[in-house]
Amino acid sequence: MRFNLGFFLREAFKNMRLNLLMSVTAATTTFMCILVLGIGMLVNAHVSDIIRSIGERVEITAFFPEDATQQEIRQAREEVQSWPEVRESTYVSKEEALQRFQESLPEIAQNLEDNPLPASIEISLHDPADSQAVADRLVESGYFAREDISYPAQTIDRLNTITGYITWALRGATALFLISSVLLISNAIRLSIFARRKEIEIQKLVGASDNFVRMPFVVEGMVQGLIGSAVAALVVVWLNFFFVDWANRNIPFFPISATAVDTVSTMAILIAVGVIIGVAGSYLSVRRFLKV
Incomplete structure (x- = not known):
């Protein structure tokens, strides 16, 4: 059977409507994962910029x-x-x-x-x-x-140490949310497969390939990841603008720069990671639970 994007999208959104609660949960967990990842990127970028700025003065x-x-x-x-x-x-x-x-x-x-x-x-x-x-x-x-x-060797060493602790803590939190996102999306897709098992059997009987059967579920996971990550990316960008504005008004003596974070590339990375999470979760579920 030929590739039909419109059909796969319709099937994906239909699956999401049928399992709305799980879909919302999966997208929300992806949102939290990408939000933590985004905050980690902001912290790393601003701390690195501060250290660079201080280093120029040291x-x-x-x-x-x-x-x-x-x-x-x-x-x-x-x-x-x-x-x-x-x-x-x-x-x-x-x-x-x-x-x-x-x-x-x-x-x-x-x-x-x-x-x-x-x-x-x-x-x-x-x-x-x-x-x-x-x-x-x-x-x-x-x-x-x-x-x-x-x-000022002691000041420099402390800055580097604090940066390392913050970075590793955020990486750990991001890893936990990432695993949770993949598992939740996988469970959501598994429910969709179970609810449509009769329809899938019919598709197989009329000659549908494994890839054709799997594709709507992969698209479903991708959409869930895209929604969660897109919202999280927007929140991260807003948090960055809010933080820079607040810092410039309240701690002007601290070197907080609006150019420390490339918002376009940050959004692109966060959305890409979210989509990958969605695809990975759905593919894992289909590979393990699609028995036709």
Whole structure:
């Protein structure tokens, strides 16, 4: 028998009407699965963007010893700038350091008789996770002592740790909802097969192939997954816009960007995953329970 999309769609929607409660339950579970997955993607995207933004601001400050010559300072600057981890390096002379100190703490600076501040080099990195490695290389270079290097390693490590915990927790929740969605859609399709077993037997007797008999149920699962995932994708996009707007109004000092999440690709991924869940659940049910 030839492929007839219109027939398969009509049969799928008829099955869904006959088993409305199970169909709604399957679509709702898919919605929850895709919603958790979408929230996980939002959290991962925003946290990664925050870490990237903070990383651009994180600087390793290395102070030159008092007896460092201009030639040694120049060589150190050239060597540091050539490292692949380094995005930018800035030399701060003793005079510039004193000027900064006077601007930030004028009351204390006015009591200084001479300039006690050393020259330094401020290093910005492409990835803040490389802070420890760069600090070690600064010491190995011989230009700086360990105690003359300053960087917020603890803050960076905590950010990376928190991100890992959040990501794995959301992945676990998504996996549980995904399994539940597949099983519920499978049960919904199984009920449809049982309710239409006589009709299926007749189709087989008149020469219908296994694929022809299976296709309406596969389409039914696909539609259930599509409905649940499409609604969830819209909710995820709305949550993203709501969160960005709220963050910009209430915590403007925090680097929350609207461009951290690509809403079009996020929606496409979520809907695709939902459809795959629906097809997988229906195919599993048909393969195991379609006995004609």
